[in-house]
Amino acid sequence: MTETVDIIFAISMLIGGLIMTMIGFDIIKLKAKKQEDEERLKIWKIKFGRFFRIGGIVILIIGIFLIIIPDFNPESKTWTKSQKIEMKKEIINSSNTLKSMNPDTADLVVTCFVEKYTDKFTLQESWDQENMTDDQIGNLTMLMMNECFELYGIKTNK
Numbered sequence: 001m002t003e004t005v006d007i008i009f010a011i012s013m014l015i016g017g018l019i020m021t022m023i024g025f026d027i028i029k030l031k032a033k034k035q036e037d038e039e040r041l042k043i044w045k046i047k048f049g050r051f052f053r054i055g056g057i058v059i060l061i062i063g064i065f066l067i068i069i070p071d072f073n074p075e076s077k078t079w080t081k082s083q084k085i086e087m088k089k090e091i092i093n094s095s096n097t098l099k100s101m102n103p104d105t106a107d108l109v110v111t112c113f114v115e116k117y118t119d120k121f122t123l124q125e126s127w128d129q130e131n132m133t134d135d136q137i138g139n140l141t142m143l144m145m146n147e148c149f150e151l152y153g154i155k156t157n158k
Helices: 002-023 035-068 081-094 096-100 102-122 121-131 132-150
Strands: none
Touching: 002 035, 081 096, 081 102, 096 102, 102 132, 121 132
């Protein structure tokens, strides 16, 4: 959802900057309906023409930048609460050991693991791990999971 809003914002900046620049450089000519308005329009162009030329170019460059590099927002790389909850559900549903445990204990263990995991890895690093083999992911995560099991007094086969 936010990516769509970001793209719409970037395109709006691009179009707005282009229109401002074209007005500033008189490519788009503003016309007045009455003769007295024509004189006020000339004064307005003298007063704001430079702003439209410079501001339009700046907005145009920002729009281009946002389209080329759409994921510039550093906050989008942090874990959200809903992502952590979804991760907990996936972990519990994918583990027979956790499913066979008391649900409250399993929730405590998985909450501990998710907090350790999200503190250690960014969202981008997590996405990069999707290309890893199961053994590689196991090496990264099993130590954290075993620490959480031990924290709640659950013995594991090491």
